[in-house]
Amino acid sequence: MDEQESGCVMELVDDEHNVYQCSRCRELWQFEADGPEENSWQFCPACGRGIRR
Ligand SMILES: [Zn+2]
Structure with missing residues (x-):
């Protein structure tokens, strides 16, 4: 439960x-353009x- 709450970070x-x-x-993960945030990734x-912002 701690893992779910703390989430992860997508590092370039x-x-x-x-x-x-x-x-x-x-x-x-490779993106065609921009990063996880711009591609609406939440997990x-x-x-x-959950991906922390
Ligand atoms: Zn992961």
């Missing part, structure tokens, strides 16, 4: 290729944690 790990990494499950699809 590759500026050139627009790749983000979940701070909790370390899954990598990490891999671990299901």
Whole structure:
């Protein structure tokens, strides 16, 4: 329950290729444009944690 509340952060790990990494499950995600916020992501699809803004 602590995990759900604390959520995760999507960190930009590759500026050139627009790749983000979940701070909790370390899954990598590549966006065609912008980041998770601009693409209306609210949860990490891999671990299901809420993405903190
Ligand atoms: Zn995750």
